[in-house]
Amino acid sequence: MTAEQLAARIGLPAEGSACALRLISPRQAETEYFPLLEQQETEFLQAIARHPRPELAVLAVYLAYAAAQYPRWKARGIPDEVFFATMGDMAIWYREHRHRTGKPGLVEWAWLLESLKGRxxxxxxxxxxxxxxxxxxxxxxxxxxxxxxxxxxxxxxxxxxxxxxxxxxxxxxxxxxxxxxxxxxxxxxxxxxxxxxxxxxxxxxxxxxxxxxxxxxxxxxxxxxxxxxxxxxxxxxxxxxxxxxxxxxxxxxxxxxxxxxxxxxxxxxxx
Missing domain, CATH: 3.40.630.120 (Aminopeptidase)
Known part of the structure; x- marks a missing residue:
């Protein structure tokens, strides 16, 4: 499961995912942001907020992280429909960001961690x-x-x-x-x-x-x-x-x- 494939499955517009993943690649997200995301959520949110384009940076990291979690959810026996519906919250808050600003990105970064982490x-x-x-x-x-x-x-x-x-x-x-x-x-x-x-x-x-x-x-x-x-x-x-x-x-x-x-x-x- 790639970040691009996940974006398509949850209904995230291609323009949004492409824009974000050009800014931060999945490999960069894994090395630079995943450790903080997994261990220190508050510090992660503070770090992403310091990025010059935080609304796109957080989208890139979340897409990469969700794609990386897919095999773990599968191993726990969670059906695809539940996984993609849960991760689909990103598409909802992407549309809300678009509505508010006219630009691609995400709002409700902290809230979306509940879905990403399976809470x-x-x-x-x-x-x-x-x-x-x-x-x-x-x-x-x-x-x-x-x-x-x-x-x-x-x-x-x-x-x-x-x-x-x-x-x-x-x-x-x-x-x-x-x-x-x-x-x-x-x-x-x-x-x-x-x-x-x-x-x-x-x-x-x-x-x-x-x-x-x-x-x-x-x-x-x-x-x-x-x-x-x-x-x-x-x-x-x-x-x-x-x-x-x-x-x-x-x-x-x-x-x-x-x-x-x-x-x-x-x-x-x-x-």
């Missing part, structure tokens, strides 16, 4: 990250204490959040991770914000996703909803675009002084 896996529509609760969580009337092992659910920003695709993904996660070691699916996302119920029509996919969880807390300081819905944060809500029904509803809500925040919710794996 997160994508199964169908959703991503899953094993961790332990750092504060109690509540499902209906049951409280799960800090330290409970959970699967953190992340929602990649691409295809529609179709209910059947979500259900299929949750079932894949139950089979992949087993239902004894982890007590809960746990999610921290703007998609769980209760305010959405006043902004979306009944039966909307986002609300059906929200219905899967008991939302037991809301962080009103986070503006993730604005960032995801509009693509960027602005100080003046009236300057936000209104190209979709959700954009128009959210823009009006914000202009009236409303806030969305992010919801924090959970559901048992066996529910």
């Amino acid at each position: 997160l896996v994508r199964l169908g529509r959703l991503q899953y990250q094993p961790r332990t609760l750092d504060a109690p969580a509540r499902w209906q009337e049951e409280v799960f204490p800090a330290g409970t092992r959970v699967l953190e659910v992340h929602i990649p920003a691409e295809q529609p959040l179709a209910p059947q695709a979500v259900a299929d993904s949750l079932q894949q996660a139950r089979a992949w991770f087993g239902q004894k070691e982890y007590a809960l699916f746990h999610c921290h996302s703007w998609l769980l914000a209760p305010a959405l119920r006043g902004l979306l029509p009944a039966g909307a996919n986002l609300l059906r996703f929200q219905d899967l969880f008991t939302v037991y807390d809301v962080d009103m300081t986070c503006r993730q909803a604005e960032e995801r819905v509009f693509g960027a944060l602005l100080d003046d809500p009236s300057a936000y675009p209104g190209n979709t029904r959700l954009q128009r509803s959210l823009r009006d809500y914000l202009q009236q002084g409303g806030r969305v925040g992010v919801g924090i919710g959970c559901r048992p794996l066996n529910a």
Whole structure:
């Protein structure tokens, strides 16, 4: 598996991978960056940030590293579809960089290490990250204490959040991770914000996703909803675009002084 082949398999545009790999070859990435990437992630991120073209340099290193990891994932019996779906997070954040800047590159470098290192896996529509609760969580009337092992659910920003695709993904996660070691699916996302119920029509996919969880807390300081819905944060809500029904509803809500925040919710794996 070459870096170029991996880029093609995950849907990364050829212009982006070619540009990056001309800047740093896989051999150079292996000798100069892999040791830090494997042992000292913070130092690696600091080192890559000092490169004259860090957004392309990190893309080159990540492509080379992911390609080098492919035989190890295969040896562990991980199917190709899971490997490439997981590494496909690079293509998502490549497109986001393109959207923000008009140029090839990557954003969310630290976040992408979760996929590269196998600390997160994508199964169908959703991503899953094993961790332990750092504060109690509540499902209906049951409280799960800090330290409970959970699967953190992340929602990649691409295809529609179709209910059947979500259900299929949750079932894949139950089979992949087993239902004894982890007590809960746990999610921290703007998609769980209760305010959405006043902004979306009944039966909307986002609300059906929200219905899967008991939302037991809301962080009103986070503006993730604005960032995801509009693509960027602005100080003046009236300057936000209104190209979709959700954009128009959210823009009006914000202009009236409303806030969305992010919801924090959970559901048992066996529910």
